[in-house]
Amino acid sequence: MGEKASPPPSGGSRPDSGPWAGAAGRLSGLGVSQGRAAGPVIRMAGPPELPAPRPVTDPGAEAATAAKALEAVAADLNRRAAAARGEAAEILEALAMMADDPMLLEEAERLAAEGADAAHALDAAFAGHREALAALGGYLAERAADLDDLKHRALAFALGLPMPGLPSPGHPYVLVAADLSPADTAGLGPDVLALVTERGGPTSHTAILARGRGLPAVVACAGVLELADGTVIGVDGSTGELAIGLTEAEAAEVGAADRRRRDRLAAGAGPGRTADGHPVKLLLNIGSAKDLAPGTEGAEGTEGVGLFRTEFLFLGRAQAPSFEEQVSAYAEVFGQVENVIVRTLDAGTDKPLPFLGLPGEDNPALGVRGLRVDRLLPEVLDTQLDAIAEAARRTGTSPWVMAPMVTTIAEATAFARRARATGIARVGAMVEVPAAALRAGRLLREVDFLSIGTNDLAQYTFAADRQHSALADLLDPRQPALLDLIAMCAAAGREAGKPVGVCGEAAGDPLIAPLLAGLGVTSLSMAPVCVPLVREALAGLTLAECEERARAAME
Ligand SMILES: C=C(OP(=O)(O)O)C(=O)O
Numbered sequence: 001m002g003e004k005a006s007p008p009p010s011g012g013s014r015p016d017s018g019p020w021a022g023a024a025g026r027l028s029g030l031g032v033s034q035g036r037a038a039g040p041v042i043r044m045a046g047p048p049e050l051p052a053p054r055p056v057t058d059p060g061a062e063a064a065t066a067a068k069a070l071e072a073v074a075a076d077l078n079r080r081a082a083a084a085r086g087e088a089a090e091i092l093e094a095l096a097m098m099a100d101d102p103m104l105l106e107e108a109e110r111l112a113a114e115g116a117d118a119a120h121a122l123d124a125a126f127a128g129h130r131e132a133l134a135a136l137g138g139y140l141a142e143r144a145a146d147l148d149d150l151k152h153r154a155l156a157f158a159l160g161l162p163m164p165g166l167p168s169p170g171h172p173y174v175l176v177a178a179d180l181s182p183a184d185t186a187g188l189g190p191d192v193l194a195l196v197t198e199r200g201g202p203t204s205h206t207a208i209l210a211r212g213r214g215l216p217a218v219v220a221c222a223g224v225l226e227l228a229d230g231t232v233i234g235v236d237g238s239t240g241e242l243a244i245g246l247t248e249a250e251a252a253e254v255g256a257a258d259r260r261r262r263d264r265l266a267a268g269a270g271p272g273r274t275a276d277g278h279p280v281k282l283l284l285n286i287g288s289a290k291d292l293a294p295g296t297e298g299a300e301g302t303e304g305v306g307l308f309r310t311e312f313l314f315l316g317r318a319q320a321p322s323f324e325e326q327v328s329a330y331a332e333v334f335g336q337v338e339n340v341i342v343r344t345l346d347a348g349t350d351k352p353l354p355f356l357g358l359p360g361e362d363n364p365a366l367g368v369r370g371l372r373v374d375r376l377l378p379e380v381l382d383t384q385l386d387a388i389a390e391a392a393r394r395t396g397t398s399p400w401v402m403a404p405m406v407t408t409i410a411e412a413t414a415f416a417r418r419a420r421a422t423g424i425a426r427v428g429a430m431v432e433v434p435a436a437a438l439r440a441g442r443l444l445r446e447v448d449f450l451s452i453g454t455n456d457l458a459q460y461t462f463a464a465d466r467q468h469s470a471l472a473d474l475l476d477p478r479q480p481a482l483l484d485l486i487a488m489c490a491a492a493g494r495e496a497g498k499p500v501g502v503c504g505e506a507a508g509d510p511l512i513a514p515l516l517a518g519l520g521v522t523s524l525s526m527a528p529v530c531v532p533l534v535r536e537a538l539a540g541l542t543l544a545e546c547e548e549r550a551r552a553a554m555e
C-alpha cells in the first residue's frame with residue numbers, strides 16, 4: 001500500500017501545493033502512515049565508529065572539544081531528566097552525573113594534551129573509567145555498561161555525528177533513522193511529529209506501530225540520513241514525499257492544514273456502509289488499551305476491536321508476563337470496548353519476545369513463529385488462554401480469540417479445542433499462509449470466523465520479505481493472486497454463514513478497502529487513524545461498484 005502514486009481520494013491538498021511547492025528540495029520514500037507534519041530533523045544513529053587517529057596540531061583545541069562533548073552529554077541528559085518522571089528521571093540524572101565526573105574530564109584533557117585527538121582521548125578516558133568501575137564489582141560494575149552509552153554519545157558529539165539512541169531534544173521534531181525496531185517506535189515520546197526511515201517496508205511492524213499512534217511516517221527513503229539535524233522538513237505520510245528546507249511559517253501551515261483535515265474526517269461517524277447501505281464493519285487494530293484512550297483519532301464510534309496484537313504488550317521483555325499481569329492488561333481493553341478479537345501471542349521475526357527464549361533461526365519468517373511457538377512452549381498458550389478467559393469473566397465480556405499463522409486444519413482444530421475448554425465462546429483462525437486460504441472452507445468447519453492477515457499472506461504468497469523496501473510492488477495488496485486468495489476465503493465464509501474479515505494493513509487503505517468489500521469480506525480492521533478515510537471511501541461507492549473494482553483489479 002505504500003507505493004501509491006497519488007494521494008488517497010480525500011487525502012487533503014496535493015503534495016505540490018502550499019508549502020510543498022516552495023520547498024528547496026524533495027526526497028521521497030514509501031508513505032506508510034497518513035497525515036502530514038513538519039518540523040526540524042533529528043537523526044537517530046547507531047553507535048559511532050571510532051575513526052583512525054588524526055594527527056593533532058593544536059592539543060588545546062582537542063582538549064576543549066573533549067570537554068565540550070562531556071558537557072553536552074551531561075546537559076542533554078539533565079534536560080531529559082527534567083522532562084521525565086519517577087524512575088526514568090532518576091536514571092537520567094545518575095547518567096548525567098557520570099558524564100559530569102571531574103576525573104573523567106581530567107583524564108580526557110590529559111590524554112589530549114599528550115597528543116590524542118578529542119575522540120581518541122575520550123575513548124581512552126572512558127575505557128579507563130570503565131575498567132575501574134568493573135573492578136569495584138557489585139552494583140557499580142553493573143553500571144559499567146551505562147558508560148558505553150555515555151561514551152558513544154560523547155564520541156558522536158566530538159565527531160560531529162548524530163547522537164545514538166532515541167533523541168530527546170526538548171522540542172517537537174521529525175525523527176530520522178536508518179531503521180527503528182518496534183520497541184524503539186513503541187517508546188517514542190509525544191514530541192515526535194513524524195518519522196522517516198531509510199529502510200523498512202510498508203507492512204513492517206514499525207510502520208504498523210506508527211500508524212497505530214497516528215504518526216505520519218515514511219519508510220525506504222533513500223538519502224534521508226544526509227539531512228543535517230535541525231533542517232526543517234515537511235513529511236507527507238500518504239504520498240511518501242518529503243519537502244526539505246521549509247521556513248517556520250511554512251511548517252506551521254503544514255501542521256494547521258493537517259489538523260483541519262483530521263477535524264473534517266473526524267466529523268464523519270457511524271458504522272461502515274457502502275453508498276447503498278451494505279454493512280462492512282469497521283474495526284480497530286490495537287496493541288494495548290492506550291490505543292483506545294479518549295480522544296484517539298478514529299477510535300470513537302467504531303464497532304469494536306478486530307485485532308488486539310497482544311505481543312505488542314510485551315515487546316523486548318526479558319521476563320515473562322505473569323498470569324495476573326496478562327489478566328489486567330486484557331481486562332483493561334475489554335473494559336473499554338465491547339467487541340474485541342484478541343490474537344494470541346505472535347512472536348517471531350521482527351517481533352522479538354526474548355522471555356520466550358526461542359532458539360535463533362537462519363530464516364525466522366519461515367520458522368517457529370505465531371502459533372508454531374506452541375510446538376516448543378505449550379504452557380505459554382495455555383497461560384494466555386486462561387488469562388483471556390479470566391479477564392473476560394472479571395469484565396463480564398465475551399471476547400473472540402484467534403491464533404496467528406494457522407497453517408493446517410489440525411492446528412486450527414487443536415487451538416479451537418483448547419480455547420473453548422477455557423470458556424472462550426468464539427474461536428477463530430488468522431489466514432496468513434496460503435495453505436490456510438486454500439483450505440478456508442474446511443477451516444471454517446473447525447472455527448467460528450476467519451481474519452485475513454494480508455501483511456503476512458502477501459509475504460508468503462509472493463515469497464517477499466514484508467520488511468524489504470525494494471519489494472513493495474510484490475507486496476501490494478492489489479496483486480491479483482492475493483485478491484484471489486481473499487476472494488476464496490470470503491466465498492467460504494458466505495457458504496458457512498460465518499464472518500471473514502481482513503485485519504492486515506490493506507484494510508486501512510482507502511483505495512483498497514472498497515476492493516475488499518467488493519470481494520465479500522464482512523469486516524475491515526485497521527489502525528484507528530485510518531477509520532475516517534475508509535468510512536468515507538466506502539460511503540462513496542455502492543456494493544456493485546466495489547465488486548466491479550474488485551473484478552477489474554483481479555483481471
Ligand atoms: C495482521 C497481520 O498480522 P501482523 O501484521 O501483526 O503480523 C498480518 O499479517 O496481516
Ligand SMILES: [Mg+2]
Nearest residue numbers: 432453455456
Ligand atoms: Mg501477521
